[in-house]
Amino acid sequence: xxxxDSLVSRFYSQIILEDFSIQDQExxxxxxxxxxxxxxxxxxxxxxxxxxxxxxxxxxxxxxxEIRNLHRQVFFQEEDIxxxxxxxxxxxxxxxxxxxxxxxxxxxxxxxxxxEYSSDMIFDCSDNFRTKYSLxxxxxxxxxxxxxxxxxxxxxxxxxxxxxxxxxxxxNCLFPENGDIDANDCAESGVLGPTVSLVAxxxxxxxxKYLLNKFNDTxxxxxxxxxxxxxxxxxxxxxxxxxxNKL
Numbered sequence: 001x002x003x004x005d006s007l008v009s010r011f012y013s014q015i016i017l018e019d020f021s022i023q024d025q026e027x028x029x030x031x032x033x034x035x036x037x038x039x040x041x042x043x044x045x046x047x048x049x050x051x052x053x054x055x056x057x058x059x060x061x062x063x064x065x066e067i068r069n070l071h072r073q074v075f076f077q078e079e080d081i082x083x084x085x086x087x088x089x090x091x092x093x094x095x096x097x098x099x100x101x102x103x104x105x106x107x108x109x110x111x112x113x114x115x116e117y118s119s120d121m122i123f124d125c126s127d128n129f130r131t132k133y134s135l136x137x138x139x140x141x142x143x144x145x146x147x148x149x150x151x152x153x154x155x156x157x158x159x160x161x162x163x164x165x166x167x168x169x170x171x172n173c174l175f176p177e178n179g180d181i182d183a184n185d186c187a188e189s190g191v192l193g194p195t196v197s198l199v200a201x202x203x204x205x206x207x208x209k210y211l212l213n214k215f216n217d218t219x220x221x222x223x224x225x226x227x228x229x230x231x232x233x234x235x236x237x238x239x240x241x242x243x244x245n246k247l
Contacts (some may be wrong), residue, residue: 024212032056034119036109036135038085039063040072040196041149041203042125047075048204050093050100054211057093058119059086060105060112063081072073072193097197110134114142121207123198124148125157129177136171139163139243145210146171149203152189154227156199159236162218168246169219175238182188195226202231 007025014020029204031054035042038061046057053173065073065080065088073085080088086104093102105112124135126222132148139146140163148171149158161170178202202224209215239245 007053009059011103014024014052019214027212028053028208029055031120032058032118033121033123033207033211034058034060035123035125036060036112037125037127037129039069039125039127040191040193041151042123043073043085043089044197044200045123045125045207046089047093047096047202048201050097050102052204052208053097054100056101056103058105059089060102060107061085062106062108072191072196074193074197091184100181112138114138114144119144120211121145121147121208123203125203133173133177136161137244140168140170140172147203147207147210149199151191151196154192154195154225156202156224156226157223158196158203158206158224159217159220160200160210160215167238168244169236169238170242170244172244173242174221174236176239176242190229192226195224198226199224230245 003183005023008020011025015022015025033049033054035046035057038046038059046059050057064082064084065076067081070076075092076088084106085108089119090102090104093100109126122135122139124132124146125133136146142162145160145162145163147160150156157173163170206215220233223232
């Protein structure tokens with residue numbers, strides 16, 4: 001069986017979509033992405049991207065599975081408590097799709113050497129602002145597309161920034177960095193499990209479409225309410241005073 005036959009057999013339900021093709025599937029196999037944070041957002045995101053045919057995934061998270069994670073981080077089980085999240089996810093993904101190569105890094109985001117990665121996109125699934133700002137700065141510096149998501153209570157928000165050399169609009173333009181960035185930790189706020197899965201699914205869709213040059217709503221913030229079952233979107237304008245703007 002050649003690669004085309006193998007792809008058609010495995011991804012038939014995707015390939016027959018009107019706006020999808022065998023070439024798209026082959027392109028996904030060549031993509032490498034990095035996911036920062038493997039909890040409520042990062043765990044379903046990584047599994048959906050692997051199942052969709054992404055060829056290489058880097059998982060970054062220093063945390064171990066805890067009992068309090070299980071109500072929303074549904075790819076972990078009670079027997080996984082005490083294990084590193086990245087290790088559990090790596091085993092799950094490789095069991096799901098043996099063609100997806102998975103690398104794990106038990107690092108904090110500010111300990112990451114971005115020269116270790118050759119990612120086509122960075123997915124931010126972290127739960128604190130220090131990580132979000134450090135990732136955004138690195139993605140701007142290295143011109144790497146940055147797909148950010150967060151959830152608190154019944155609300156979520158997502159945005160994808162292209163970070164092209166010839167234009168500037170980044171996460172810091174939307175949320176200027178000021179004050180104590182350690183003061184507000186999303187990890188300590190309440191959340192309903194399905195809300196996290198909903199936002200993670202949208203993040204996976206945005207990422208897949210962008211990697212296939214089929215996503216036009218970059219530099220746009222999507223606000224998701226699981227309470228109202230609604231999604232609103234607004235264009236993000238570049239901030240000329242953004243400290244990362246070098247143009």
